């Protein structure tokens with residue numbers, strides 16, 4: 431017998447309450463489906479929908495949003511989509527709702543979605559990982575787990591394929607899944623070079639299952655409703671919300687889409703490395719807040735996260751000679767002497783760094799290889815650190 435999506439969502443409130451109460455009397459086994467700690471739209475949607483897929487054959491499967499509940503305000507596109515398709519997001523479990531270390535015992539099973547190695551701060555989960563569904567470069571962890579790691583634009587494509595195989599789909603679930611695939615592939619735009627044939631096939635299939643609103647004959651106003659008539663309109667609402675950063679301070683921009691790792695260098699020293707990704711071009715950010723405000727925010731973040739190395743990737747369109755062009759920039763910062771790391775990064779081909787500005791321990795570059803996202807940049811940085819031998 432199949433479990434309907436609405437039934438699964440209704441049960442989440444009770445399951446989340448059970449976890450929040452830290453109840454040691456959780457009946458039988460517990461399966462947590464954890465997205466990555468940047469908690470973007472893809473991670474949130476993939477963890478909810480993979481949890482639903484697993485719930486067809488497993489009792490008590492709970493998706494966990496891997497960010498604090500209050501940080502949802504930093505991700506308005508996620509907030510809107512989840513409210514629209516799930517109606518009640520208070521039923522969801524956020525990482526600060528539960529005591530993960532307490533739940534990590536012999537009756538716990540973990541599925542990682544949209545990442546393939548637990549975040550540094552969640553490394554203790556590694557022995558409990560039973561499955562992985564992801565689209566990042568394989569970090570070679572959790573080798574005993576069921577692993578599905580494929581290069582696609584959006585992890586949601588891989589989850590959609592599983593749901594296809596299970597023969598369970600629902601109009602709200604289809605809308606939930608199609609959203610990150612559109613966002614991560616720039617609406618399947620070939621020029622963005624992100625969509626794979628699998629992403630395109632998922633969008634085509636899901637699109638036929640969504641209850642789209644009737645086509646409006648009037649030009650629609652710019653309200654942020656998701657009662658839209660098709661994928662293009664859904665993409666445009668979510669993308670503009672995602673790009674809305676004008677209400678965020680420099681410091682909030684740094685924490686909005688953030689990942690952190692630990693890397694051991696050639697001398698055995700452990701580095702804590704953080705990478706913020708910001709969809710706001712550096713030129714516009716400097717114009718808005720000024721260099722010293724940005725520098726101060728970065729130093730504050732380094733202190734807050736206790737980072738040995740902070741990277742800030744900015745991207746977006748700016749006008750160059752009257753033409754809008756997409757570009758990426760990279761800020762590298764540290765309170766330590768990292769000149770050697772910076773020198774090596776400047777020789778990394780997939781970055782193509784060109785000097786932009788430098789103040790104190792904060793280097794700013796234009797990243798001429800604008801197709802390289804954090805998925806490519808972190809492995810490059812990791813390589814550089816691992817080869818340090820002074």
Ligand SMILES: [Mn+2]
Nearest residue numbers: 472473544585
């Ligand atoms: Mn993803």
